[in-house]
Amino acid sequence: MSRWLTEPVPRGRVAAFRTLVYLFVAADLVVFTPWVRTRVAVPGELYQPLLIGRLLPLPTPTPALVAVIFWVLLLLALLAATGRAPRLLGWSVFALYLEWMIVAMSYGKVDHDRFGLLVALAVLPTAGRARHGDATRTEAGGWALRVTQIAVICTYFLAAWAKLRFGGPEWLTGSVLARAIIRRGTELADLIAQVPYLLIVAQFGIVAFELLSPVVFVLRERWRLATIGFFYSFHLVTMATITISFAPHLAAMTSFLPLERVRPVVWARRLLRRRHGVDADPEDVAADYVQASAVGRPVGP
Structure with missing residues (x-):
């Protein structure tokens, strides 16, 4: 079990996830929850405050x-998205967003679509430093991602449990x-x-x-990614029919x-180089080779 919980992942994955999550926090403040x-x-x-x-x-x-x-949370979230001071900024963002x-x-x-995001904010500071494109693997980062994944799946499973517990079979x-x-509902929902x-x-x-939904954890990578794609499509249909986005969960x-x-x-750097007729940056090419070999993809020109 401990090996599964701490399965190493590329540091570049942790860095990308960290940037995405903290940018979402900033967007959440000004787009989704300014109310x-x-x-x-x-x-x-x-x-009437929650129990906590x-x-x-x-x-x-x-x-x-x-x-x-x-204002403090907005500033710190944007700074945390850069990957600098991951523990100091990470814990600060988590504490402030929890209060928010x-x-x-x-x-x-109470919206249950916030659970996975809150867990991600709680565990990301423990992942340590990570740079974009770094193919070296980290157990600490793997644990942070795994715990977030568990929270995401618990959101689904416990939602079904609540439906049956409080609504009964009549739900x-x-x-x-x-x-x-x-x-x-939308016009599409009216047709359905x-x-x-x-x-x-x-x-x-x-x-x-x-x-x-917990079955996703026992699937091979190809089928697991396909299942996650199905999860996203489910929320796309939900948004298109009854305009509920579940953006934090996504x-x-x-x-x-x-x-x-x-x-x-x-x-973007490559696109600019191509437009100006400049050869590709050797560092970018080398990084792609290292990253591709780390994830088991063929490395070729």
């Missing part, structure tokens, strides 16, 4: 407190999706809703998919992907 700043406009007695907020305990949010969290989420979720609604045959379409029994079949399929789910192969800076 958190409006929470302080409601009376303080409506603030009661145990610490944390103060009732005020406009000044939330503004400080917003406590404020967001302490007014009667499968009820009008859950029909009500969602009425509230926030016209097909008899299709929404009931979809509800059975959703629960089956969530209960079987960011955390990239922990399954070989992100070390995605090197936009190198690609």
